[in-house]
Amino acid sequence: MKTTARGGGLETDPSPTRRASSGETGLLFALALAGIGLGVALGLPLVDGTIHEIHAPGGWTLFLGSVTGLVGTYFAMVMVLMASRLPLLERALGRGGVMGWHKNLSVLAISFILAHAVLTTVAYAQISKTGFSHEIGVLINTYPDMLTAFIALGLMLLIGLVSLPWLRRRLSRENWWLLHLLIYVSLVLSFAHELVLGPSFVNHPVAQWVWGLAWVLVGVAILVYRVCIPLLRSLRHGLRVVAVEPQSNGITKVLLEGQYLDDLRLQGGQFFEWRFLTRGRWWQAHPFSVVDLQGDVIRLMVKPVGDFSSNIAQLKVGTRVWFEGPYGNFTVARRARDRALLIAGGIGVTAIRGLLEDLPAGSRPALILRVTSKTDLMLVDELERLANERNGRVYILSGDRTSVDLRTIAGNIKDYRSRDIFISGSPGFVEAVRDVFLQLGVHRRQLHVEPYSI
Numbered sequence: 001m002k003t004t005a006r007g008g009g010l011e012t013d014p015s016p017t018r019r020a021s022s023g024e025t026g027l028l029f030a031l032a033l034a035g036i037g038l039g040v041a042l043g044l045p046l047v048d049g050t051i052h053e054i055h056a057p058g059g060w061t062l063f064l065g066s067v068t069g070l071v072g073t074y075f076a077m078v079m080v081l082m083a084s085r086l087p088l089l090e091r092a093l094g095r096g097g098v099m100g101w102h103k104n105l106s107v108l109a110i111s112f113i114l115a116h117a118v119l120t121t122v123a124y125a126q127i128s129k130t131g132f133s134h135e136i137g138v139l140i141n142t143y144p145d146m147l148t149a150f151i152a153l154g155l156m157l158l159i160g161l162v163s164l165p166w167l168r169r170r171l172s173r174e175n176w177w178l179l180h181l182l183i184y185v186s187l188v189l190s191f192a193h194e195l196v197l198g199p200s201f202v203n204h205p206v207a208q209w210v211w212g213l214a215w216v217l218v219g220v221a222i223l224v225y226r227v228c229i230p231l232l233r234s235l236r237h238g239l240r241v242v243a244v245e246p247q248s249n250g251i252t253k254v255l256l257e258g259q260y261l262d263d264l265r266l267q268g269g270q271f272f273e274w275r276f277l278t279r280g281r282w283w284q285a286h287p288f289s290v291v292d293l294q295g296d297v298i299r300l301m302v303k304p305v306g307d308f309s310s311n312i313a314q315l316k317v318g319t320r321v322w323f324e325g326p327y328g329n330f331t332v333a334r335r336a337r338d339r340a341l342l343i344a345g346g347i348g349v350t351a352i353r354g355l356l357e358d359l360p361a362g363s364r365p366a367l368i369l370r371v372t373s374k375t376d377l378m379l380v381d382e383l384e385r386l387a388n389e390r391n392g393r394v395y396i397l398s399g400d401r402t403s404v405d406l407r408t409i410a411g412n413i414k415d416y417r418s419r420d421i422f423i424s425g426s427p428g429f430v431e432a433v434r435d436v437f438l439q440l441g442v443h444r445r446q447l448h449v450e451p452y453s454i
């Protein structure tokens with residue numbers, strides 16, 4: 001995240017037209033692939049003979065049961081892929097976008113798979129002229145791999161239940177996260193019954209191979225990007241805590257030192273998932289933006305909000321640190337205009353600091369620091385220096401929510417329509433500022449956000 005003298009091109013180009021970034025190309029490619037996959041999942045039952053179920057006993061109910069099963073499991077596959085940290089997806093959608101898709105697809109997958117279980121059981125009950133609950137017993141006792149399929153469904157429903165907002169609020173984030181991993185157990189348990197009983201797979205060896213291969217590739221992506229690469233990088237760069245300095249405003253500054261950090265190709269505004277290898281904490285990874293990278297030293301600033309972040313101040317010098325990343329597309333690569341308006345709510349300044357450093361000389365950035373009280377301000381001197389070096393300005397907006405109208409941001413920065421607008425901070429703050437600019441008629445693509453929660 002050194003100042004990138006991208007010079008000429010962007011600075012002198014008066015056109016507000018957006019160039020397609022590599023992230024957007026990647027997104028189009030990923031969407032096209034996902035669309036083709038969905039088309040195949042929907043079209044397969046029409047061409048492989050499953051459609052003939054509508055003329056057999058059970059009729060449409062059985063056919064819809066088959067289709068919902070296939071499509072639901074396809075949604076589950078893409079949902080798992082979204083959690084694989086595939087660089088193409090991370091670059092194109094950013095972490096918030098990827099996790100948004102992961103969440104929405106999980107709702108679709110669970111709903112379709114539940115519909116599949118209900119419809120198929122109803123159809124089989126119609127065929128054998130028995131009741132719904134009696135048919136469940138028959139399916140489990142007489143059909144191959146149905147016991148594991150029912151256990152898989154039970155696990156999936158449990159995850160759906162604990163993810164309902166009123167129940168999720170009662171669980172700690174860590175407990176919910178551990179529970180939600182059962183989805184992987186559920187998908188493994190249900191796999192055999194898909195091949196043995198699914199009409200699109202029985203007597204269709206090509207479909208069986210393609211389906212199996214697709215799942216293997218998704219599994220490999222998870223193993224490579226979530227386990228192998230983070231492990232190898234962590235070992236290679238050998239990061240350790242070299243300083244822990246509580247600040248007067250409750251924030252803790254943490255310095256991490258390692259080796260070959262330039263090789264990470266970190267961009268300003270990006271973050272890592274950090275894992276501090278101490279007894280109680282090693283199993284939790286939390287995202288924190290990199291404030292800056294000086295030589296082989298990374299600076300973090302952490303605000304205490306819960307267990308993990310509050311314990312950061314107790315970290316011992318010498319603690320080993322493992323990490324995943326760098327992640328995030330809240331970087332200058334998103335810029336399509338000469339000028340940028342950077343808006344940080346409280347601790348959101350950590351990502352903005354890195355972004356500002358990557359803006360070219362003469363780019364005249366405008367930076368808004370929004371804080372409840374002036375005592376919450378941080379990094380002001382260096383932000384002013386970085387802004388001045390780029391002929392830009394820093395504005396401070398302090399006061400509680402009742403006394404500060406976020407619309408004054410637009411009032412201060414008259415040319416906001418011709419700037420890329422970057423917003424980071426708490427999800428509530430980011431959403432409120434984004435809404436202000438949308439109401440003012442700013443185009444969605446002009447707004448780039450990094451909410452500090454996923």
Ligand SMILES: Cc1cc2nc3c(=O)[nH]c(=O)nc-3n(C[C@H](O)[C@H](O)[C@H](O)COP(=O)(O)OP(=O)(O)OC[C@H]3O[C@@H](n4cnc5c(N)ncnc54)[C@H](O)[C@@H]3O)c2cc1C
Nearest residue numbers: 173286287288289301302303306307308309350452453454
């Ligand atoms: C991209 C990004 C960059 C961030 N950068 C910084 C930073 O530079 N400095 C800083 O102080 N904070 C930063 N945060 C916020 C920080 O990750 C959370 O405050 C921290 O993880 C809270 O954990 P906790 O156990 O202390 O609190 P909890 O009580 O567990 O969580 C408090 C809130 O933080 C969010 N959160 C908790 N764990 C995670 C997680 N693993 N992933 C995503 N969100 C989580 C949840 O919304 C939760 O409601 C960033 C968050 C994101 C998503």
